[in-house]
Amino acid sequence: MAIDYNERIPNNVELSENRRLQRALEAWQPAYLDWWKELGPVGTLNYDVYLRTAISVEANGWANFGYVRMPDYRWGIFLAKPVEGRTIPFGDHKGEPVWNEVPGEYRAALRRLIVTQGDTEPAAVEQQRLLGQTCPSLYDLRNLFQLNVEEGRHCWAMVYLLHAYFGRDGREEAEAMLERHSGDAEKPRILGAFNEKTADWLSYYMFSFFTDRDGKYQLASLAESGFDPLARTCQFMLTEEAHHMFVGESGVMRIVERACQLMRDHKTDEVRKFGGIDLATLQKYINFHFSVSLDLFGQEISTNAANYFTQGLKGRFHETKIEDDHKLRDATWPVHQLVDGRIVPVDQPALIAVNERLRQDYINDCQRGLNRWNKVIQSYGIDYEFRLPHRAFNRRIGTFGDVNVTPDGKVITEEVWQRSKGAWLPSDDDRGFIATLMQPVIEPGKIAGWIAPPPRGINGMPFEYEYVRFN
Ligand code: BYC
Ligand code: FE
Ligand code: FE
Helix, strand or coil, rough: CCCCCCCCCEEEECHHHHHHHHHHHHHHHHHHEEEEEECCCCCCCEEEEEEECEECCHHHHHCCEEEEEECCCCCEEEECCCCCCCEEECCCCCCCCCCCCCCHHHHHHHHHHHHHHHHHHHHHHHHCHHHHHHHCCCCHHHHHHHHHHHHHHHHHHHHHHHHHCHHHHHHHHHHHHHCCCCCCCCCCCCCCCHHHCCCCHHHHHHHHHHHHHHHHHHHHCCCCCCEEEHHHHHHHHHHHHHHHHHHHHHHHHHHHHHHHHHHHHHCCHHHHCCCCCCCHHHHHHHHHHHHHHHHCCCCCHHHHHHHHHCCCCCCCHHHCCCCCCCCCCEEEEEEEEEEECCCEEEEEEEEHHHHHHHHHHHHHHHHHHHHHHHHHHHCCCCCCCCCCCCCCCCCCCCCCCEEEEECCCCCECCHHHHHHHHHHHHCCHHHHHEEEEEEECCCCCCCCCCCCCCCCCCCCCCCCCCCCCCC
């Protein structure tokens, strides 16, 4: 399973044994590189960045760090090793051997899932393309680029599946992947959150915490798939995703740390005048990114999701660790619904509620992260606590898409919403203030005033290390 870096497209799928596929992917490669140069991180074609590159899919395969000129990054195709004798873990086909080809009757559904997943990856790169110009430190800049190249690779992961298993329409979908663009009025990205702007580093850390975490949960569900190539590809992508969420969580944590230092030193909550980001503003960004990311889990009641499950295409989080029949024939799940103007959980057939179940797993995981941020605030003896807003707050998709709900979960009128939303979501003023902080700091060892330095650097290097060289 070693990765062959002598190939034009590094891979561990013996690409050279399949000439037709190899040629198809080599034909797509220049389009990808053109896209990267046009819509990837701006102005970086001459940068040398201290990046991590996978050399194998084994646990120690990540130990490879070195300077890479970014457009020369070796994007490739890496699948986790097949599990011998693996059977389909859920749905009507539970217990049957996994598929190594696409079952004809599920072709359209699988293609749709793969296209939706793939579409988010280059979208995130597009959203983040300007951030390099305002980095708070070289350490942060390097992490941004590490995430960018890996999201690019995730796009490759899905494009490989499309090319290898879906014939001509797969090739067409692979091309379309580079034709839709984040925020494009004519050809937008498929899912809402991927058309929002990631205009500043606070938004970026929140995005990496909340939206990459949707990635974790979606990939984990797809990693259970009965279509083994999809499962194996997602399995390996998850190892990269862990670092993305670390970047988000630790980024926000360092902003919180800095805010608390300023509060302590100046004995005030209003740290903006000292160049920090106040906790109340951070709460608004939490409200925004959490609610936008909840939409990514789809409808609360979804027959699509039920079909994906029954057909063995997309499972639940940690499917094999759940103790039940894995078919959801009689099970129920509490789904929040609007009943007489109040939001209450109502038991529904678990099968049509798998989106909602995954959303619940996600919410629990977000809460654990918030608890760690709150610990930092506590450690300064400050009486303030971040809270996740109610799941119905600020939603566009699903049951709550057309009601107005407070962060506490109270249903309100449009008028009250319009009057209050500035207190709950980042206002133009807030965004304007954050924009004033976005001044680049690119001297090794230096850092912007609104964020604390990380406790340690990358791969045992000190924070002062020259993580990016500009040539
Ligand atoms: N926006 O039955 P439902 C990542 C539509 S993030 C717009 O729930 P479905 C990453 C839906 O299309 C992970 N439309 O739908 C993170 C459908 O439309 P039609 C990305 C939406 O499709 C950071 C209708 O509503 N991976 O990797 O079964 C950086 C019915 O709804 C939305 C995946 O998403 C929305 N949010 O479920 C980089 C995994 N939600 O048919 C990367 C693959 C729903 O009525 N995708 N609609 O016209 C899926 O599993 C599913 O497509 C979804 C939605 C769970 C997203
Ligand atoms: Fe990704
Ligand atoms: Fe990610």
